[in-house]
Amino acid sequence: MQQRLLLDSELLQITIQRLCRQLIETHEDFSNAVIIGLQPRGIFLADRIRSVLKSLLKMDVKVGYLDTTFHRDDFRRREEPKKAKETKIDFQIEGKDVILVDDVLYTGRSVRAALDAMITFGRPNKVELLALIDRSYSRELPVEANYIGRKVNTLHSEKVLVALREQDGEDNIWLVNKEPK
Amino acid sequence: MSQLKTKHLLGIKGITEGEIQLIFETADNFKNIINRPIKKVPSLRDVTIANVFFENSTRTRLSFELAEKRLSADVINFSSTSSSVKKGETLLDTVNNILAMKVDMVVMRHSSPGAPHFLARHIDSNIINAGDGTHEHPTQALLDTYSIREKHGDVAGKKVVIIGDILHSRVALSNIFALKILGAEVMVCGPATLMPKFVSSLGVKVELDLLEALKWCDIANILRIQLERQKMSYFPSIREYAIYYGVNTEVLKSLDKQITIMHPGPINRGVEITSDVADSDHAIILDQVENGVAVRMAVLYLLAGAGVN
Numbered sequence: 001m002q003q004r005l006l007l008d009s010e011l012l013q014i015t016i017q018r019l020c021r022q023l024i025e026t027h028e029d030f031s032n033a034v035i036i037g038l039q040p041r042g043i044f045l046a047d048r049i050r051s052v053l054k055s056l057l058k059m060d061v062k063v064g065y066l067d068t069t070f071h072r073d074d075f076r077r078r079e080e081p082k083k084a085k086e087t088k089i090d091f092q093i094e095g096k097d098v099i100l101v102d103d104v105l106y107t108g109r110s111v112r113a114a115l116d117a118m119i120t121f122g123r124p125n126k127v128e129l130l131a132l133i134d135r136s137y138s139r140e141l142p143v144e145a146n147y148i149g150r151k152v153n154t155l156h157s158e159k160v161l162v163a164l165r166e167q168d169g170e171d172n173i174w175l176v177n178k179e180p181k
Numbered sequence: 182m183s184q185l186k187t188k189h190l191l192g193i194k195g196i197t198e199g200e201i202q203l204i205f206e207t208a209d210n211f212k213n214i215i216n217r218p219i220k221k222v223p224s225l226r227d228v229t230i231a232n233v234f235f236e237n238s239t240r241t242r243l244s245f246e247l248a249e250k251r252l253s254a255d256v257i258n259f260s261s262t263s264s265s266v267k268k269g270e271t272l273l274d275t276v277n278n279i280l281a282m283k284v285d286m287v288v289m290r291h292s293s294p295g296a297p298h299f300l301a302r303h304i305d306s307n308i309i310n311a312g313d314g315t316h317e318h319p320t321q322a323l324l325d326t327y328s329i330r331e332k333h334g335d336v337a338g339k340k341v342v343i344i345g346d347i348l349h350s351r352v353a354l355s356n357i358f359a360l361k362i363l364g365a366e367v368m369v370c371g372p373a374t375l376m377p378k379f380v381s382s383l384g385v386k387v388e389l390d391l392l393e394a395l396k397w398c399d400i401a402n403i404l405r406i407q408l409e410r411q412k413m414s415y416f417p418s419i420r421e422y423a424i425y426y427g428v429n430t431e432v433l434k435s436l437d438k439q440i441t442i443m444h445p446g447p448i449n450r451g452v453e454i455t456s457d458v459a460d461s462d463h464a465i466i467l468d469q470v471e472n473g474v475a476v477r478m479a480v481l482y483l484l485a486g487a488g489v490n
Contacts, residue, residue: 070214070222070252070482081486083183084210120219 002177006133006150006160009171015149016045019130020052022147023099030061032125033097038114039067039085042102044166045132049101064089066100068113087117094122099147103162105131108143133160133173185483189301189308192317193358201362205327207479208472215251215474225254228485231284233276234311235261235291240446240470241311241321245288248477257284272296273303280306286485289313307484315349321445322355324476326363328469329400332441337364342394344426345404345453346375348415352404352445357383370394371426374415391426395436402443403428403454419452429455439463446470 007015027033030053037046043065050063069084100114111129118127132149138156154160154175161174185200214222230249234242242258249256259279270278276287286307289297294316301308312318329336341360347353347369360367361384368386369376381387388394395401406422416422428442442454442464450456459466 067210070210070224075224076227076486080184081483084207087210087213116223120217120221122218 003161004175005172006152006175007171007173009165012132012149012171012173015132016048016052019147019149020049020056023049023053023130024056026128026146027097027099029057029059032095033099034062034064034091034093035099035101036064036066036089036093036114036118038100038102038110039065039069039087041162041164041167042100044164045103045130046101047166049130062091064091066114066117068110068117071113071116073109073113089121092122093118093124095125097126097128098124099128099130101130103131103164104133104135104160105129105143105145105148106135106138106160108139108141111143112141133162135160184486188484189297189310190319190480190484191297191301191308191310193319193322193355193362194317196319196362198362198364201323201326201359204323204476204479204483205330207483208327208475211251211478211482212472212475215471215478221251221253223253224482225249225252225485228252228285229255229257229283230286230288230481231257231259231279232311233259233279233287233289235272235289235296236312237262238290238311240473241290241318244470244473245309245311245320245477248474248481249288251474252478252481254286254481257282272300276300276304280304286481309480309484312351314351315354316351317355317358318351319355319359320473320477320480321352322359323480324469324473325352325356325402325443325445326359326365327476328443328465328472329365329441331468331472332465333399336360338366339400340366340368340398341400341402342368342370342388342398343402343404344370344391344394344428346407346415347371347380347404348375348377349407350404356402357385361385368394368397372416372422391428392432392435395428395432395440398440400441400443401428402445404445405447406449406453423452427451427453427455428458430457430461433458433463441465443469 035046037043046063050061053061065088067085067087069082128146130147131145134145134148134151135154136151157178159176159178161176163172165171232245246256288309288311290311292314294314296313297308297310310319326336343353357367368388370388373389444466448459
């Protein structure tokens with residue numbers, strides 16, 4: 001299997017640091033901004049962004065988790081239904097600037113589902129998207145990220161594998177060829 | 182596992198512990214959703230569901246209908262009292278006519294045991310048994326065990342007594358199956374005349390004395406005395422039943438512990454349970470109703486997901 005390392009632990013840390021500084025440029029002290037990590041892996045990135053922001057701003061930024069399973073457009077169209085994970089948003093998003101955080105932006109369909117799922121909690125003032133990896137030229141919906149960790153050109157036959165230390169023990173993000181079916 | 186192996190939910194008999202746990206975990210998500218300001222998700226927006234009730238029901242039909250609507254399914258309701266069944270149409274014809282209108286799932290209650298199993302052999306849609314005669318009522322058993330899990334953390338190892346008319350109760354049979362699958366200890370309690378002959382072959386204890394049963398258990402699931410199913414007298418009078426098998430505060434106070442009180446409804450207040458017990462802090466009767474919607478959403482969602490491709 002051919003594979004290429006996109007980000008290792010050190011690069012990932014630098015990338016998250018940079019993304020946090022970009023967030024501060026837009027949202028300053030985060031007085032009206034909240035972060036929502038998308039299940040399953042966006043939540044770990046959201047937590048890391050929270051801890052970096054805490055060291056930079058000396059304050060806690062509100063972070064929630066959002067599961068989009070029941071809002072996906074591929075239910076009844078895939079072999080096996082996806083299993084839902086926890087949604088935990090303990091704050092109001094009405095009138096807030098919401099930053100959605102996900103690991104990989106690919107077709108844009110998950111983000112569409114996330115927008116739908118998020119709206120059930122209220123009407124935000126503004127919604128932004130932060131994606132660690134942006135797979136350019138592969139969108140199926142008109143969705144773009146405001147903050148991008150790394151942009152890569154990929155083929156449909158390739159897959160981005162995200163390993164994060166919170167669940168996989170180490171940080172490594174690979175671009176690999178999909179196993180032929 | 183993220184999928185049920187079965188296409189229909191006809192009964193608890195035949196489903197596995199893993200499948201029940203999957204339904205519970207999915208129901209957890211839906212319980213969270215129905216407590217949000219917007220209680221609806223679009224998962225089943227391209228699914229049409231027929232609620233076909235050949236027997237009266239308020240709670241179960243409302244609960245299913247609400248679950249279906251919260252999943253954004255299109256819903257049609259059918260009840261036999263206002264339909265061509267009165268004109269002599271057969272069950273299969275009735276359902277085939279409904280399916281000809283492109284219905285994907287059928288939720289059915291019928292007074293004949295096995296009616297949904299019969300349908301499952303003849304039609305392609307997903308079928309959910311909402312009660313078939315004195316046989317099974319699977320979603321009730323799922324919501325009962327889900328409520329026990331919610332209140333006590335786990336079902337395994339808990340001592341559960343089912344009190345009342347075991348002979349005519351589909352709730353009792355489905356509950357026994359579900360509790361046994363999940364590892365609970367089960368006892369049935371009621372007058373000898375309302376005890377099925379071979380009930381102990383299901384692996385349950387049998388106790389005819391209410392006080393002994395209550396002393397033994399952690400959870401008491403009290404069944405309604407089904408007056409409509411008793412064509413002959415199984416006990417001398419309602420008053421006598423209430424004296425010997427009615428759960429009241431005095432008998433609960435005489436125990437040296439608190440037990441959880443459950444009832445599938447509708448309650449005959451003052452017969453199988455007194456008002457002060459039904460309304461007490463240890464009764465989870467209304468939690469059962471709330472959980473019913475979440476559990477039914479989980480069942481509909483999982484069956485709908487399994488039903489394509």
